[in-house]
Amino acid sequence: MKNEEEIKLADKGKVAEPKQKIKVDLEVDTSVKDLGVNPYAKLIHMARAVDAWRIFPRLFLTVYIILLYKCVIWYMNLGSPTMEQSGLISIVVGAGAAWFGLYTGTSKSKK
Numbered sequence: 001m002k003n004e005e006e007i008k009l010a011d012k013g014k015v016a017e018p019k020q021k022i023k024v025d026l027e028v029d030t031s032v033k034d035l036g037v038n039p040y041a042k043l044i045h046m047a048r049a050v051d052a053w054r055i056f057p058r059l060f061l062t063v064y065i066i067l068l069y070k071c072v073i074w075y076m077n078l079g080s081p082t083m084e085q086s087g088l089i090s091i092v093v094g095a096g097a098a099w100f101g102l103y104t105g106t107s108k109s110k111k
Contacts, residue, residue: 057103064099068092 038044050056075081075089 057106061099061103064096068096 071089071092075085078085
């Protein structure tokens with residue numbers, strides 16, 4: 001009777017394989033190797049200085065301030081601004097709030 005059930009299950013393709021437990025040995029080399037002087041030490045030092053001085057965020061804000069100034073002067077010189085021109089100035093000024101929020105909200109974390 002057991003064989004008949006196994007044959008029926010085998011015909012249906014639903015034969016369950018038993019689970020097997022396998023032990024694995026892992027060997028890890030944790031010895032310290034002297035690789036000499038780091039050839040990228042000066043580059044790493046420069047990258048840390050650029051990060052500490054926050055050069056790129058300040059550069060982006062400076063460019064934005066110039067863009068905002070030129071856009072506002074252009075807008076104020078228009079005789080009768082259209083809805084599209086007002087929308088452009090709205091977007092430029094709104095982007096400034098986002099830039100300023102990102103600049104003041106992110107700072108170098110102290111380690």
